[in-house]
Amino acid sequence: MDIADIATTDFTELDAASNVGKARSVFEDENPKGIIVTKSGEYEGVITQKQLLRSHIEDHTKIETLTKSAPKVDRTDDVRDVARSLVEGGTKVAPVFESGSLWGVVSEDLILEAVLEHLDSLTVEQIYTENVITIDEDATLGQAINRLREHGISRLPVVDEDGFLTGVVTTHDVVEFATRNVQKTTRGDRSGEGDRLLDLPVYDVMSSPATTTQLDETVRAAVERMFENDYSGLVVTPEDDDRVVGGVITKTDVLRALSYTEEEVLDVQITNVNLLDTLSRESIRSSIEEITEKYGKMQVRHAHVRFHEHKERLRGTPLIQCKIRLRTNRGQVAGSGEGYGAEQAFNVARDKLERNVLEVKGVESDREYQGQLLRKLGEL
Incomplete structure (x- = not known):
């Protein structure tokens, strides 16, 4: 299957001279998987929500300072090769070119939607990730951000003092929460407000209850639940106790399995x-x-x-x-x-x-x- 059958010409694009505040607003209003960055009409790279977690980045900063490279895909590339390129590029979206010109984009979601009916043959147990990083519900938002950045991940299962699962905090949760609260403040010095946000407990930011899956569930069912809730992953729990974190399964895990x-x-x-x-x-x-x-x-x-x-x-x-x-x-x-x-x-x-x-x-x-x-x- 050529990627042209999956890719789309409908994508979000910003000029490299645009500021970070505008990018944050786009993610909040449109929730794209990534934004294509161009300069004088030419492709420069992409920007993702994860990059906006850097607390020292001010809204007036130009997005070209955050732009990262992403694998360039040709319209005739095979879907399996593109899946591998996304995984190895560490990105959820990539530009699609035709005859050297930007034609459209392909995303993790578009690929998974196209192959969804074939995912019945896999179970969560075959592709999930064990021994995941978690965070306590009384930890601060600043600690959650540092942990997400330190490990280069996009989600943290949240556990209570007994180690039981109580929710999940993701990069999307953090960016959405921070953007929403900063917009409530008046113009002027916001540094104090930012410090107060970072000191809030994860409990105030996390999504709860956590949406879960189990080892014997099909990958198709798990991905369908991700789509239904607009999640990029699910917490995996044992069959006999859905309070315990056994691992996670993400869309990237599924994409990786497609490219075996x-x-x-x-x-x-x-x-x-x-x-x-x-x-x-x-x-x-x-x-x-x-x-x-x-x-x-x-x-x-x-x-x-x-x-x-x-x-x-x-x-x-x-x-x-x-x-x-x-x-x-x-x-x-x-x-x-x-x-x-x-x-x-x-x-x-x-x-x-x-x-x-x-x-x-x-x-x-x-x-x-x-x-x-x-x-x-x-x-x-």
Whole structure:
């Protein structure tokens, strides 16, 4: 299926000289997945809600300072390749070109709507993300924003003092709440008002109750619920207790699953591939394959490597966070780490992943030994 069958010529566009206040208003009024930024009529990049979470960005700032690159898509590109480009570009929207000129856009939602009927064959358990970052309901809005930025994520399940799920706070919730409250203030110095907003408890901002799904539900049903509620993800809870956070499933998780390959080599997807410096895709794959050989009976189905850039720099090199997640027939195993530059961050995350793999193997060996011992005892 060509992406031309899915893409649209109806999209939101702003000039690079427009200010951040206007972009915030567009997100509040139209709720687009992203805004296409142009300069003198030529494509420059995109801007997303997540970028507006930077509390120090004033409304009068020009949006060209926040504009990020997004993969350019051709009208004749295959939908699977485009899905991979969106995942690896870390974006929910991308420009579509025809003969070198901007023709339209394609978004995460447009792709998922087009393939929705085919998602019955997948269950949430096959593609969801375990061990997610959460936040306490009495934490402040400022702490939530820092956690969203620190981990490069768009949603945080909110838990009470007993660890039970009480709601979800997302980038959309934060931007909408902040925009709505700032607009209520009078003109002049708003810095004090901004500080007060950041000190509010997450409980005042979160969406509650949280919309959830379970491991045995089809991905189609989960995505339909996302569309119905205009959510980008759902909290995954155990079948026997919907108060406990078991993980999350997002539209990006579904998009990633659509782009899995059937290659003989390990399928490795890299989010924010533009952050690679001295690393190559092949060197990352080879390094992970060395670890997967230690799985023994465990079969690795897919590997996801995600890079996230922090503001901190050392002699011009940015601090990078790297997360590696392996999906296997025995569950998920992950490792994360930070370093200056993608290569250093990847090596730290890889070492952590290897330790976790060996720990899983150790647990399995213990279980096998216990099983053998019980069988022998049963023979006495």
